[in-house]
Amino acid sequence: MPMIPAVRGTRDILPGEIERWQFVEDVARRLFERYGYAEVRTPIIEREELFAKGTGDTTDIVQKEMYTFTDKGGERITLRPEATPSLVRAFVEHSLEQQMAVPKLYCLGPMFRYERPQKGRYRQFHQLDVEVFGVHDAWIDAEIIDLAWSLVSELGIQGSELLLNSVGCPVCRPAFTAALVAALGEDVKRLCGDCQRRAATNPLRIFDCKVPADQAIIDRLPHTIDYLCAACTAHFDQVKRHLELYGISYRISHRLVRGLDYYTRTTFEILIGSLGAQNALLGGGRYNGLVKALGGPDRTGIGFAAGIERLVLALPEDASIAIARPDVFVAAIGDAARLEAVRLVKQLRSAGFKAQLDDEGRSIRSQMKTADRLKAPLAAILGDNELTKNEVTMRDMASGEQTSIGRADVGEYVRLAMPRVKPPLEAAPRGQ
RNA sequence: GUGAGUGUAGCUCAGUGGUUAGAGCGCCGGACUGUGGCUCCGGAAGUCGGGGGUUCGAAUCCCCUCACUCACCCCA
Known part of the structure; x- marks a missing residue:
C-alpha cells in the first residue's frame, strides 16, 4: 500500500518539536492573562462573507488565498485565513461589551491560506491573536505594542525590531491618496504591473512593493504621517510618548501600510532577520471602522497576530525547554x-x-x-x-x-x- | 500563479552507463546467562519519489509527472 502523505503546506508537529510549541503557547497564555486578556475560542469555519467584508474584498487573502467550499446545505463556508473578523463577530454576536468589564480578548489556533509554502509559511499555520475593543485612547495602542514586544522578549528571541507607522483615518486618507497619486504623476507608467493596478484600486499599497526598479520612485513619494489630520497626529504622538514611557524603541517606517483593508491610524510589525524572506514575527494595528462594518456598534478595535511557526523558528537554540521523560x-x-x-x-x-x-x-x-x-x-x-x-x-x-x-x-x-x-x-x- | 534547486535505508548522505546499491548515525541481538553509557561482533531494514523512453545494460542519460525546499507575489 502506498502511503498517503500530508496535504501540501500542512505538517505534523512531532515530539521533539512540540515541546517548543507548548513553551511558546504557555509563555503567551501566561503573559496575556497577566495583562488581563481572556481566551476566546471561535470556530475554524465561518461564512465566506465574514472575511469578504471583514478582511476586505481587495486583499490578496480574499481574492486568491481562501479555502472556501459550499456545504451540503448550500452555505458558502470558509476556513478562517485570520482570526480578527471572527473575534469581531463573536464580540458583536454575544454583545461582549455588555458581558465583560473590559473586552480584552486573545485566541490561538490554526489559520488557512492557499499559498505556495516556503520557510515560515504554510497553508495551515497557527497564530496567537490579541484584540481590544472600544478603547479610543492611544495608551491602549502602546499597551498592545508593549504586550507584543514582551511576548517576543519573554520567549528569549533576539535581534527583532519594532516598526511603527500611522496610516490615518477616513478623514485624512483621501487627501493623502490624492497627494500620492499626484506625486506619482507620469511615473505611474514606469511602475510594475502590480503597482499600476494598486494605483487605481488601493494606492497606499504601492508602499508594499519590493520590485527593485520601483524603489527609486517610491522613495520620492509623500509619507502618510505628513498628511495626518489633527486628531490622528495627536493620537500618533501619544502612542510614541507612551512607548517611550515603556522604554520600547521603534523605527518609524513610512512603508508600513499593511495588506489588510481595515487598518486606521496605528500600524506596527515586529521583524526578525533570521527567518529568511518571511521576516514578520507579528503584525497588527488599529481598525476603527471594522466592528461597525460587521454589523456591530461603532466601536474601535486594535490588536495583533503573531505567527506561532515563526516564533518557534526564532526561538534561541539553547532555550531551556524541558523534554518529556519519566521520573x-x-x-x-x-x-x-x-x-x-x-x-x-x-x-x-x-x-x-x-x-x-x-x-x-x-x-x-x-x-x-x-x-x-x-x-x-x-x-x-x-x-x-x-x-x-x-x-x-x-x-x-x-x-x-x-x-x-x-x-x-x-x-x-x-x-x-x-x-x-x-x-x-x-x-x-x-x-x- | 511564476522561477530555481533537491528527491537513494528511520535520519544525514556517498554512489554520474557495467555483478546481489553503500557508509555513518539510529534500531534489534550478542560478547556481558540480574544492570544503561564505552568497545567489539552480528542482524533487520531500500519498488534508488512515480511513469514512460534510450541502451545489451539505467540510481546514473532524455521526457513527463508528483513531492519537498528556497525565492517571487503577499503575509503571520
Missing part, C-alpha cells in the same frame, strides 16, 4: 517480578510520578538501555531476589549507585530523590 523506569526480571512491576508502576503513577515499564518483557540489559534512552533519572529493579525480601533495588542512573529499600517505601524514596535529580532549569511546558 522512574521500572525494570523487571522474570514473570513473577513483572507482575509486581505492573503494580509498582501503577502505584507510582497514581502518586503523581511519571513511571514507565518495558512494554515487551525483554532482557534486563535491554530494559536498562531503554531506561537510559528515556533519560529516566531513576530505575527501580525488581527480580526474584527483591521479591523474596519484599524489596526494590533503586538505581541512580547518573551515578550508578544502588540501594535496596523496602517495597512499601518506594513512593517516599522517589519523592525524596526527585528534587536532587531534576535539572535546575525546567521550563515546564504544561499539564504537570
Whole structure:
C-alpha cells in the first residue's frame, strides 16, 4: 500500500518539536492573562462573507488565498485565513461589551491560506491573536505594542525590531491618496504591473512593493504621517510618548501600510532577520471602522497576530525547554517480578510520578538501555531476589549507585530523590 | 500563479552507463546467562519519489509527472 502523505503546506508537529510549541503557547497564555486578556475560542469555519467584508474584498487573502467550499446545505463556508473578523463577530454576536468589564480578548489556533509554502509559511499555520475593543485612547495602542514586544522578549528571541507607522483615518486618507497619486504623476507608467493596478484600486499599497526598479520612485513619494489630520497626529504622538514611557524603541517606517483593508491610524510589525524572506514575527494595528462594518456598534478595535511557526523558528537554540521523560523506569526480571512491576508502576503513577515499564518483557540489559534512552533519572529493579525480601533495588542512573529499600517505601524514596535529580532549569511546558 | 534547486535505508548522505546499491548515525541481538553509557561482533531494514523512453545494460542519460525546499507575489 502506498502511503498517503500530508496535504501540501500542512505538517505534523512531532515530539521533539512540540515541546517548543507548548513553551511558546504557555509563555503567551501566561503573559496575556497577566495583562488581563481572556481566551476566546471561535470556530475554524465561518461564512465566506465574514472575511469578504471583514478582511476586505481587495486583499490578496480574499481574492486568491481562501479555502472556501459550499456545504451540503448550500452555505458558502470558509476556513478562517485570520482570526480578527471572527473575534469581531463573536464580540458583536454575544454583545461582549455588555458581558465583560473590559473586552480584552486573545485566541490561538490554526489559520488557512492557499499559498505556495516556503520557510515560515504554510497553508495551515497557527497564530496567537490579541484584540481590544472600544478603547479610543492611544495608551491602549502602546499597551498592545508593549504586550507584543514582551511576548517576543519573554520567549528569549533576539535581534527583532519594532516598526511603527500611522496610516490615518477616513478623514485624512483621501487627501493623502490624492497627494500620492499626484506625486506619482507620469511615473505611474514606469511602475510594475502590480503597482499600476494598486494605483487605481488601493494606492497606499504601492508602499508594499519590493520590485527593485520601483524603489527609486517610491522613495520620492509623500509619507502618510505628513498628511495626518489633527486628531490622528495627536493620537500618533501619544502612542510614541507612551512607548517611550515603556522604554520600547521603534523605527518609524513610512512603508508600513499593511495588506489588510481595515487598518486606521496605528500600524506596527515586529521583524526578525533570521527567518529568511518571511521576516514578520507579528503584525497588527488599529481598525476603527471594522466592528461597525460587521454589523456591530461603532466601536474601535486594535490588536495583533503573531505567527506561532515563526516564533518557534526564532526561538534561541539553547532555550531551556524541558523534554518529556519519566521520573522512574521500572525494570523487571522474570514473570513473577513483572507482575509486581505492573503494580509498582501503577502505584507510582497514581502518586503523581511519571513511571514507565518495558512494554515487551525483554532482557534486563535491554530494559536498562531503554531506561537510559528515556533519560529516566531513576530505575527501580525488581527480580526474584527483591521479591523474596519484599524489596526494590533503586538505581541512580547518573551515578550508578544502588540501594535496596523496602517495597512499601518506594513512593517516599522517589519523592525524596526527585528534587536532587531534576535539572535546575525546567521550563515546564504544561499539564504537570 | 511564476522561477530555481533537491528527491537513494528511520535520519544525514556517498554512489554520474557495467555483478546481489553503500557508509555513518539510529534500531534489534550478542560478547556481558540480574544492570544503561564505552568497545567489539552480528542482524533487520531500500519498488534508488512515480511513469514512460534510450541502451545489451539505467540510481546514473532524455521526457513527463508528483513531492519537498528556497525565492517571487503577499503575509503571520
